[in-house]
Every structure is written in C-alpha cells, then in structure tokens.
Amino acid sequence: MSNPVKRFIAGAVCPRCGEMDKLRMYRDETREYRECVSCDFSDSMALDGSDMPSQELETRVNRVPEPVDPEAKPLLFKPNPVKK
Numbered sequence: 001m002s003n004p005v006k007r008f009i010a011g012a013v014c015p016r017c018g019e020m021d022k023l024r025m026y027r028d029e030t031r032e033y034r035e036c037v038s039c040d041f042s043d044s045m046a047l048d049g050s051d052m053p054s055q056e057l058e059t060r061v062n063r064v065p066e067p068v069d070p071e072a073k074p075l076l077f078k079p080n081p082v083k084k
C-alpha cells in the first residue's frame with residue numbers, strides 16, 4: 001500500500017499524554033487510525049462503525065470527553081430561598 005495521508009486533528013487532545021494537536025489520523029479502506037506524535041498512543045476504529053473491539057479501553061478512548069464548563073451547566077436547584 002502507498003503511504004496513507006496523515007492529517008493532524010485540530011484541537012484533538014491525546015488521551016494518553018494530554019497534548020493538544022499531536023494526534024494524527026489516517027485511514028485505509030476499512031479503518032480509521034489515530035496516533036499521537038508526542039507519545040506512542042494509537043488506536044483505530046472501523047469506518048462503517050461495525051467495529052466491536054474486545055478491549056473496552058479502546059472503545060473508551062475513542063470518545064473525546066466534552067469539556068465541562070460549570071457556567072454552561074443548567075442548575076437544578078431553585079434560587080428561591082425557603083422562608084422559615
């Protein structure tokens with residue numbers, strides 16, 4: 001196979017070393033790969049989503065956690081103070 005085109009993923013954070021913009025992705029006919037140029041992290045997933053990896057960890061690192069912004073979270077408590 002010829003060399004796959006590897007592109008950096010803008011804003012992606014490596015789940016292993018935590019560096020931003022170090023993740024590159026490339027793909028072949030069936031799979032999409034990600035690798036970190038800062039550490040040796042790499043993973044892959046099936047392009048058609050049929051991938052059922054036996055390693056649970058691999059599945060977890062595929063998901064980039066959304067940044068938690070406490071300001072943006074709706075608060076559930078009611079602001080009305082209860083009078084005693």
Ligand SMILES: [Zn+2]
Pocket residue numbers: 014015016017018019022036037038039040041
């Ligand atoms: Zn890394």
